[in-house]
Amino acid sequence: MNIRQPLLSSPIEEKIAWAENCYEKYGRRLFEDRTITDLLARLQRAIQGSRKEMTAAGIVDLCRECELNEGGSCCGAGLENKYDGWLLLINLLLNVRLPEKRHDPKSCFFLGNTGCMLQARHVICVNYVCKKITDRIDPEAIKALREKEGEELNALFLLHERIKGVSRHWK
Ligand code: SF4
Ligand code: SF4
Known part of the structure; x- marks a missing residue:
């Protein structure tokens, strides 16, 4: 399989098809790599940590209220192209x-x-906070959230690098 992935400017459907193809062909090998499974577990723990902190800070409630009463999410069309x-x-x-x-x-x-x-x-999705959040949420709570998000992004970066490294040996 040619592992050269679609360009960042390619349609999201193409990137999804590429990822699914890689998963099907190399997923088992990736799960056999101890560093990858450890990093996946670390990333999962970090994501849970960030979500817990977001809930504790009141951001989850604020976003829900925004969705229900103010026309919805800030997750606009086109943001998927960052992936x-x-x-x-x-x-x-x-x-x-x-x-x-x-x-x-x-x-x-x-x-x-x-x-x-x-x-x-x-990172754009993880780090994004709107003005409503900065105006209404305690800065200390945002600081605590940033710490957790830092762990999430760090684990994600290491995993990304490891998978890219391992993929060099794929034929
Ligand atoms: S605009 Fe702000 S409050 Fe509304 S959903 Fe987005 S991040 Fe949440
Ligand atoms: S990928 Fe980012 S922009 Fe898209 S729905 Fe998720 S958080 Fe929102």
């Missing part, structure tokens, strides 16, 4: 089912009925 095939492959390794089509033409390809469908998210 490359590797990040989608990591989501598949985390047991995420990638969507086949967009739910809402105005929204990101990965936004479902109950929010973002991805587990491993791009």
